Amino acid sequence: EPEVTQTPSHQVTQMGQEVILRCVPISNHLYFYWYRQILGQKVEFLVSFYNNEISEKSEIFDDQFSVERPDGSNFTLKIRSTKLEDSAMYFCASSEKGAGYTEAFFGQGTRLTVV
Amino acid sequence: GENVEQHPSTLSVQEGDSAVIKCTYSDSASNYFPWYKQELGKRPQLIIDIRSNVGEKKDQRIAVTLNKTAKHFSLHITETQPEDSAVYFCAARRGYSTLTFGKGTMLLVSP
Numbered sequence: 001e002p003e004v005t006q007t008p009s010h011q012v013t014q015m016g017q018e019v020i021l022r023c024v025p026i027s028n029h030l031y032f033y034w035y036r037q038i039l040g041q042k043v044e045f046l047v048s049f050y051n052n053e054i055s056e057k058s059e060i061f062d063d064q065f066s067v068e069r070p071d072g073s074n075f076t077l078k079i080r081s082t083k084l085e086d087s088a089m090y091f092c093a094s095s096e097k098g099a100g101y102t103e104a105f106f107g108q109g110t111r112l113t114v115v
Numbered sequence: 116g117e118n119v120e121q122h123p124s125t126l127s128v129q130e131g132d133s134a135v136i137k138c139t140y141s142d143s144a145s146n147y148f149p150w151y152k153q154e155l156g157k158r159p160q161l162i163i164d165i166r167s168n169v170g171e172k173k174d175q176r177i178a179v180t181l182n183k184t185a186k187h188f189s190l191h192i193t194e195t196q197p198e199d200s201a202v203y204f205c206a207a208r209r210g211y212s213t214l215t216f217g218k219g220t221m222l223l224v225s226p
Contacts, residue, residue, distance in 0.1 A: 033213065042218040043151075043159060043204060056213055091158060103149070104214065106158040 002026045004107035006092050012113045013082050021077045021110045023092030032075045033093040033104060034067065036060070043091065049075065082114045117142040119207050121217025128195050129225055136220045138205035139187040145207040148181060148188045149214070153202045162203075163190070195224045 005024045013019050025032050034046040047057040049067055064080045075094075079086055092107040118141040128134050140148075149164035165172045165179045165188065172179050176195075181188040188207075192199055202221050206214040 043216040045213045045215065048213050058213075103161050103164070106151075106160070108158045 004092055004094055004105050006090075006107035006110050008110060009108065010111045010113070012115060015084055015114050016081050019079050019082055019112065021079075021090050021092075021112070023075045023077070023107055024073050025075055025092065025094030026096075026105060027073070029094035029096050029105075031055075031095045031097065031104075032067075032069070033095075034077045035091045035093060035106075036088040037091065037109075038088045046077070046090075079112075082112075084114050087112055087114045117145060117207055117209065117215040119205060119215050119217040121205050121220060123220060124218065125221045125223070127223045127225065130195060130197060132195055134190075134192045134195050134199070134222055134224075136190045136203055136205070136222070137187060138189070138207075138217050139185075140207040140215075141186070142207070142209055143183075143186060144209045147208045148179070149206050150177075150179060150190050151204045151206065151216075153204065153219075155201075159204060192222075195222075197224050197226050200224045 007022045032049040035043050037043045045058050047061045047067055048055045066078045068076050089109045089111050091109045093104045095104045096102045121138045126134055146167035150162050151159035152162045153159045163174050163177050163179050165181050170181055176193045178191040200223050202219045204219045205217040208214050
């Protein structure tokens with residue numbers, strides 16, 4: 001069964017450093033998403049991406065965040081200058097159509113720890 | 116934007132009992148309501164979903180009901196088993212917009 005894969009599974013970084021979280025969505029999917037989950041809290045939407053541009057973003061997704069689809073398979077989330085409060089599990093997701101119409105499949109997550 | 120409230124935050128049941136988790140949503144235009152199960156340290160996985168043109172949907176021991184008038188939907192798990200223990204998240208969405216999740220319910224099923 002195809003699945004969304006994320007790397008690395010765990011990333012530890014110094015405050016103020018840049019990190020790039022990587023995702024490989026399911027190959028025939030067109031819509032891509034990033035969510036985060038602070039430990040013990042709910043899953044929060046960050047950004048959605050379609051046709052090589054951001055289609056929607058939340059208040060959390062400020063100027064320190066950016067997304068990119070550098071090639072035909074990868075979808076990345078960059079955090080330019082990490083803060084302690086960026087520590088969370090980051091989930092990538094993809095869906096075949098707009099996620100209101102088909103299931104969004106989640107990756108296994110990248111646990112980001114900012115020290 | 117959409118706001119989803121989920122209750123209870125923790126639910127403990129004995130194996131074989133039923134469990135019910137309830138969610139309310141604020142945006143009357145929301146039309147898609149999935150439920151995700153998240154086991155410790157793992158990704159959220161869709162277990163069942165319902166669209167606004169349907170009032171109830173069942174899949175073996177799991178069922179979801181939707182009351183559009185009251186803007187609430189519920190997950191029902193019958194004959195619970197220890198492997199049902201996990202955090203369950205409800206979510207709501209309108210059209211092409213994104214999923215808004217509830218805060219989650221930790222379900223503990225004791226043998």
